[in-house]
Amino acid sequence: MLKYIIKRILMLIPVLLGVSIIVFLIMRVLSPDPAPIVLGQHATQQAVEAWRQANGLNDPIYLQYFHYLQGALTGDLGTSYYTKSPVTKEILARFPATIELAVVAIILASFFGILIGVISAVKKNSIFDNAGMFLALIGVSMPIFWLGILLIIFFSGYLHWLPSNGRINPLLEPIRVTGFYLVDSLVTGNMNSFKDALQHIILPASALAMYSMAIITRMTRSSMLDTLQQDYIRTARAKGIEEGRVIIRHALRNGLIPIITVIGLQLGSLLGGAVLTETVFSWPGIGAYTVACILKSDFPVVQGVVLLVATIFVLMNLLVDVIYGFLDPRIKYSKKEV
Amino acid sequence: MKVKNSSNWSESLVQAAEYVERPESQLKVMWETLRQNKAAVVGLIIIGLLVLIALTVWGSELMGKQILPYDPNYSDMSESFIPPNASHWFGTDQLGRDMFSRILAGTKISLFVGVAAVAISLTVGVILGAIAGYRGGKTDTFIMRLMDMMLAIPSILLAIAFMAALGKGLDKAIIAIGLVSIPEYARIVRGSILSVKENDFVQAAKVIGNRSSRIIYKHILPNVISVIVVRATLGISSAVLDTAALGFLGLGVQPPFAEWGDMLGRARGFIFTAPYTLIFPGIAITITVLAFNLLGDGLRDAIDPKSRIK
Numbered sequence: 001m002l003k004y005i006i007k008r009i010l011m012l013i014p015v016l017l018g019v020s021i022i023v024f025l026i027m028r029v030l031s032p033d034p035a036p037i038v039l040g041q042h043a044t045q046q047a048v049e050a051w052r053q054a055n056g057l058n059d060p061i062y063l064q065y066f067h068y069l070q071g072a073l074t075g076d077l078g079t080s081y082y083t084k085s086p087v088t089k090e091i092l093a094r095f096p097a098t099i100e101l102a103v104v105a106i107i108l109a110s111f112f113g114i115l116i117g118v119i120s121a122v123k124k125n126s127i128f129d130n131a132g133m134f135l136a137l138i139g140v141s142m143p144i145f146w147l148g149i150l151l152i153i154f155f156s157g158y159l160h161w162l163p164s165n166g167r168i169n170p171l172l173e174p175i176r177v178t179g180f181y182l183v184d185s186l187v188t189g190n191m192n193s194f195k196d197a198l199q200h201i202i203l204p205a206s207a208l209a210m211y212s213m214a215i216i217t218r219m220t221r222s223s224m225l226d227t228l229q230q231d232y233i234r235t236a237r238a239k240g241i242e243e244g245r246v247i248i249r250h251a252l253r254n255g256l257i258p259i260i261t262v263i264g265l266q267l268g269s270l271l272g273g274a275v276l277t278e279t280v281f282s283w284p285g286i287g288a289y290t291v292a293c294i295l296k297s298d299f300p301v302v303q304g305v306v307l308l309v310a311t312i313f314v315l316m317n318l319l320v321d322v323i324y325g326f327l328d329p330r331i332k333y334s335k336k337e338v
Numbered sequence: 339m340k341v342k343n344s345s346n347w348s349e350s351l352v353q354a355a356e357y358v359e360r361p362e363s364q365l366k367v368m369w370e371t372l373r374q375n376k377a378a379v380v381g382l383i384i385i386g387l388l389v390l391i392a393l394t395v396w397g398s399e400l401m402g403k404q405i406l407p408y409d410p411n412y413s414d415m416s417e418s419f420i421p422p423n424a425s426h427w428f429g430t431d432q433l434g435r436d437m438f439s440r441i442l443a444g445t446k447i448s449l450f451v452g453v454a455a456v457a458i459s460l461t462v463g464v465i466l467g468a469i470a471g472y473r474g475g476k477t478d479t480f481i482m483r484l485m486d487m488m489l490a491i492p493s494i495l496l497a498i499a500f501m502a503a504l505g506k507g508l509d510k511a512i513i514a515i516g517l518v519s520i521p522e523y524a525r526i527v528r529g530s531i532l533s534v535k536e537n538d539f540v541q542a543a544k545v546i547g548n549r550s551s552r553i554i555y556k557h558i559l560p561n562v563i564s565v566i567v568v569r570a571t572l573g574i575s576s577a578v579l580d581t582a583a584l585g586f587l588g589l590g591v592q593p594p595f596a597e598w599g600d601m602l603g604r605a606r607g608f609i610f611t612a613p614y615t616l617i618f619p620g621i622a623i624t625i626t627v628l629a630f631n632l633l634g635d636g637l638r639d640a641i642d643p644k645s646r647i648k
Contacts, residue, residue, distance in 0.1 A: 018487035023499065030503035141575070141628035143582050146602060146620035153613045272492025276583055280606075290495065291587060294502040302499065310490040
């Protein structure tokens, strides 16, 4: 198993190198010159030249990439053209907000997705099943950002129950321990902050969760329908085991593998969805920030973020494969399969 | 003589195999099964209506005739933010433009971008996937690793990066959305080709000396066409969603043209004062995406032999 994991991690290196090349090419070869954008339209030719020189943009492209890679390997992703602060610092300041949002979203999506999926499968073709499947269909068909807008209109504008933007009331910001407000406020015992942070995260996390929930619901339903037809389920029922136990301990447990895959893959795609959700809810995370940086050609930040997100994405895929092994002992990671 | 015999044998084998699995029969069976799926038929009807609206709007624009209740791009500030009523069914926006007319006009753009983007990703993806699957070896590894790299970047981020590089506008949005979906098609086509490649009729076609491109085009692709059709149908729904997302971020179609995502993005500031300006464009996007999803799901069930037996 360990050998398999190490091999897979080694295989990630070329993929990530490739990702860095793709992003580098898009941002530095295809994109327009950032100098006039950063310095403004009225910058003099000399100023533009000096700026390009200072940022290494006059070097040949392969040398620029080499310098970038050299820095990246030592944890230096360059400095932002605008704030002049290191990209790693810029990312670290915003990343916890995005991760917190994505984690809450995946918890919501998994809980409701599995719940609705199981009910739909057990009560197949009933009104619950139809309603669940309709919800799942709407979930994959609705733009995330529009759902966010609807939630704001209803829960903030109409009912005045929940805040429509931001992460927390600035006066209630907890002492920074992990950067995750929900965790930090709990750790420091600041319940007012916890409540406020929770109120702020509910709407954006729900909007972000909807698509993943729909996918998880569909997968759970079809996986459960498969397992519920197996002989061991009939055996369990014949033994007189209570139905709820048969469904959870016997059917769901065996049907979990494809569900786990989907959840793992969704966590990666949530980071993409965060781009839109964060924009709608003015969530101070990495997604909305990256869009802003792409639009103002802040190359170093964009490269850093995309590399980070891609790393998380491929690591999640690896994690899913490893979890398989634990869930289903029949899956062996032999040399051949690698 | 021996060689001739073998060639005759192969020829008839290819013909026999193709008779069994000829493309028309596959699509025909797909259609027969699809017709019995109510949800898919509903999807198909909605798509039909949307296409009709789009073509009517387009045709009337070409002929210079005003067929919509109002000119979708005509703004009159004195008419701004009128809530839905008898003369403006969906109300008017911040510039006093009729929302109903703008949403109908937006159908044309959304469908056009969706279909055009899928055409790009389909063409490039099928070619890359076919080469990778058929050739195998280093070519396969190279192409598929490149696809893996693209898949590791969230598609919306990649699309935004392409837009930043290419510039704003409808044509660029089509290219960006088309480019980011290439890997999905390449993967599906490669997988299907790998499963078809070892069949006797392909081997037979090889033995009688057909060129690789001919074997792929004439013998393999027709057998994987149904999988591609399903993916393309679902692909249009994600392309419509991506178009709306780019529009919402202000990167897609530029004003004054009506595009649903762009309408939502520009009305965002009025979320509490004029919420109806944000309701209808979203409904339009959802219905369109829903219709293609219904049809795509129906098609997927139709090509699944398990559900066909049912």
